[in-house]
Amino acid sequence: MTETATREEIHSLAKATLDGLFQFIDTEVVPLEEKFRDVLGDERKLFRDDGLLIDEVAEARLSVRKMSSQAGFYAMFAPEEIGGGGLPALANVLILEALYRKYGPGRLLIGWSNAFLGSPLVASFIDGPSHMFMSITDEVRNDVLPGLLAGEKTVCFGLTEPNAGSDVWGLQTKAVRDGDEWVINGTKQWITNAPYADHAAIFAVTNPELAAQHKGGISAFLVDASSPGYSSETVLPIMGHVSSDCGMITLDDVRVSNDRLMGEEDQGFMIGMMGISEGRLMIAGGCLGMSEWALDRSLEYVKERKTFGKTLSEHQAIQFMLAESAMEIFTTKQATLRTAELVDDIPTTGRIPVKEISIAKAVSVESCERVLDRAIQIHGGLGLSTEMAFQEGFRIARTLRIPDGTSEIQRRTIARQLLRGDVVF
Ligand SMILES: Cc1cc2nc3c(=O)[nH]c(=O)nc-3n(C[C@H](O)[C@H](O)[C@H](O)COP(=O)(O)OP(=O)(O)OC[C@H]3O[C@@H](n4cnc5c(N)ncnc54)[C@H](O)[C@@H]3O)c2cc1C
Structure with a gap:
């Protein structure tokens, strides 16, 4: 296809x-x-x-x-x-x-x-x-x-640790070979779906020398949550919420057979980046849609709500907010769709659009936060009401500046690509 x-x-x-x-x-x-x-x-x-x-x-x-x-x-x-x-x-x-x-x-x-x-x-x-x-x-x-x-079981993506977030090479979870098995020890943190997952893709150092040189040495294993030594009991509440679906995973002498390796031994970093790249683009698409949703609702509201004898739509300060959001949505849409096209072109071009994926994620998340913020402002007190979903959208957008690479890490990636000579736009 x-x-x-x-x-x-x-x-x-x-x-x-x-x-x-x-x-x-x-x-x-x-x-x-x-x-x-x-x-x-x-x-x-x-x-x-x-x-x-x-x-x-x-x-x-x-x-x-x-x-x-x-x-x-x-x-x-x-x-x-x-x-x-x-x-x-x-x-x-x-x-x-x-x-x-x-x-x-x-x-x-x-x-x-x-x-x-x-x-x-x-x-x-x-x-x-x-x-x-x-x-x-x-x-x-x-x-x-x-x-x-079938949707009957779920998995989680266990990369981040208490001492290794942006700096993936700092992973401390280790997997040591023992015959046909691997023995895994370590702690994972901020893992989405961890409290519910039946399986976990766990990233662990299998060759410390290679990992220290940033040349591999990390492997990915599919671990069953029911394995002895595996536990995920702590749920981490996040920004303004009573709870979340993010949790911790502890691995205490967890044994997995060698056929639970995902991809090649020592090459798990690439598997992880495959997932993260896919996630960045999905986040971009979702945030673009949320921004459009917020602008749609704002356009409806400004035509109805009156202050000082006029509808909000007649106040230039409100018009400017609408225009700012439209400008950001338009540019986000171009960046996101174009990046998706470049991803689909990889089999023919052989070029992985690393820079563009980072641009799409950062631009869409950051603009979504501003568009949702304006939608709240346009709706006044109603915008803050928990009956309206603007505040939830705003929190989601703010939250998404951290996972799948923070905004700073996206900029780091973009700059590295530029300095390597990737100046195609
Ligand atoms: C809601 C949520 C869901 C998540 N889901 C998952 C998941 O499913 N699986 C998973 O493995 N992880 C997940 N994470 C973890 C997430 O990927 C990390 O939180 C993220 O990579 C940042 O790592 P950190 O929190 O350790 O921050 P740190 O890496 O400690 O960074 C702290 C700050 O320093 C900045 N910084 C770090 N290095 C640099 C640098 N070189 N230059 C400039 N600034 C820098 C960062 O941008 C950030 O602002 C999730 C996190 C959240 C909040």
Whole structure:
């Protein structure tokens, strides 16, 4: 699909997918949200004392994943080689943009909400089948993939540690070979979906000398959460929330067989970057849609609300805020769609658009924060009300300046590429 489809065909494919997806959401997911409206809107009822979602909502999210899988949406962004839909990157961002433009933030059963709970509708590298599973052994393919593709099981992406975030080469988790097995010891922190995941992609140092030289030496293992020595009991509340889906993982002499290696031994860094790059583009598409959603709502409101005998739309200060948001949305959209096109072109060009992926992530997240901030300002007190989702969108956008590479790390990557001679725009 990716190699042969024209841009027009990809746009048509995204539109056709969206028609089905919107219908699926409106008939299957929105009624579930209505059923749990009281609980979903009140975090004191939504989370248990230990920070986990109450059982009814966890089950509702599981049922959305399974229904989405049966309807062919859940793994649509995962490669065909592992049983996914194989949609091109351009289709992915178009779909996420439209999804978030229509439904907005704060939708626990549809997408990002409550400090970045991943979407049960569509799998990504932080919770389900993704490009990271391209180089797996038959054991993982037969044993783990079916459950992930069906939405019955989930995975998490265990890279970050208490002393290694931006500086991935500082990983302290170690895996030591013992016959046909590896013994893993270490602690992971800020891992999305860790408290719920059935499996974890764990990144560990397997060759300290290579890792010290930044030449490899890190391997990725698919670890079962039920393994002796594995635990994920601490949930980490995030910015203005009672809880979140981020947690810690401790690995205490956890044994995995050699066939749980993802990709080549010592080459896990590349597997991790594959997931993170995919995540950066998905974040860009989602934030673009959230910005459009906020501007759409603002345009409706300014035509209705009157102050000093005029609608808000007649005040130039308000017009300027609308214009600023439109300018940022337009430039974000160009950056995001163009980057997705460059990703789809990799098989023919051989060029990985490292700089552009960082630009798309940074621009979309940072502009989304400003657009949501203006939407709050335009709506006055109503903008801050928890009944409106602007405050949740604002918090999501602010949060997203940290994961999948902070804004500073995106700039570091962009500058490094420029200084290496990548000055193509
Ligand atoms: C909501 C959320 C979800 C997450 N999900 C996951 C997940 O699923 N899996 C996972 O593995 N991790 C996850 N993370 C972790 C995330 O990737 C890290 O928090 C992030 O990479 C930053 O690492 P850190 O927190 O250790 O900050 P640090 O690396 O300590 O950085 C602190 C500050 O210093 C800046 N800084 C660091 N180095 C430089 C430099 N060279 N130049 C300039 N500035 C620099 C940073 O930009 C930041 O502002 C998540 C984090 C959050 C908040």
